[in-house]
Amino acid sequence: MAASDEGRAYVNVNQETRSVSAVDTSEASLRTYRLVAVSFCVLCVLQVALNVTLCLYANVKSDIQTNISLLTEENNQLQVSYTKLLTDNQKLQKKLEAKRKFCEKMCANDNRTFNFTTEKDSQQDLVDNLRQELNYTQHTLLVEVSRRLNVEGALRKKHRENAQLKNEINILRGTGTGGG
Numbered sequence: 001m002a003a004s005d006e007g008r009a010y011v012n013v014n015q016e017t018r019s020v021s022a023v024d025t026s027e028a029s030l031r032t033y034r035l036v037a038v039s040f041c042v043l044c045v046l047q048v049a050l051n052v053t054l055c056l057y058a059n060v061k062s063d064i065q066t067n068i069s070l071l072t073e074e075n076n077q078l079q080v081s082y083t084k085l086l087t088d089n090q091k092l093q094k095k096l097e098a099k100r101k102f103c104e105k106m107c108a109n110d111n112r113t114f115n116f117t118t119e120k121d122s123q124q125d126l127v128d129n130l131r132q133e134l135n136y137t138q139h140t141l142l143v144e145v146s147r148r149l150n151v152e153g154a155l156r157k158k159h160r161e162n163a164q165l166k167n168e169i170n171i172l173r174g175t176g177t178g179g180g
Contacts, residue, residue: 057169064162071155078148085141092137096130103127 103123 053172057165061162061165064158064165068155068158068162071151071158075148075151075155078144078151082141082144082148085137085144089134089137089141092130092134096127096134099123099127099130 103120106119106123
């Protein structure tokens with residue numbers, strides 16, 4: 001059963017006829033090349049899948065960073081608006097207090113020669129207008145505070161999504177480097 005031909009491998013021995021059939025080594029080599037080619041194709045498909053995944057991740061990460069930047073900018077603008085509204089509110093409070101003091105002073109001077117009721121009515125109208133301005137400013141302030149809270153909530157949500165994506169990337173990287 002030992003072979004002296006180097007180009008042939010003896011694979012099958014028929015026991016009944018005691019004849020030996022030889023299989024060419026080129027067939028074995030062909031099978032090996034096919035196995036290598038299939039393995040290479042599988043690796044190429046895996047590489048394409050990895051490239052697509054990384055491109056998608058880069059786009060998602062870029063979009064999230066853009067959204068975070070926009071929300072942070074809007075938050076800053078809301079903070080400035082909020083501060084301005086607080087300042088306006090304080091100014092209106094001071095005006096209202098000054099007009100109130102003026103009205104009280106006018107009420108104490110009943111002995112004046114001008115028509116007190118007309119002056120009192122005009123002062124009351126002024127006080128009412130200032131109160132309306134104050135109410136409007138307070139309402140605007142509440143709307144801006146509510147809007148700011150909504151923006152901050154959205155910003156926190158984007159931060160959580162960003163952290164989750166980073167964790168998923170780290171998991172994917174850990175799996176990718178551990179397997180190779």
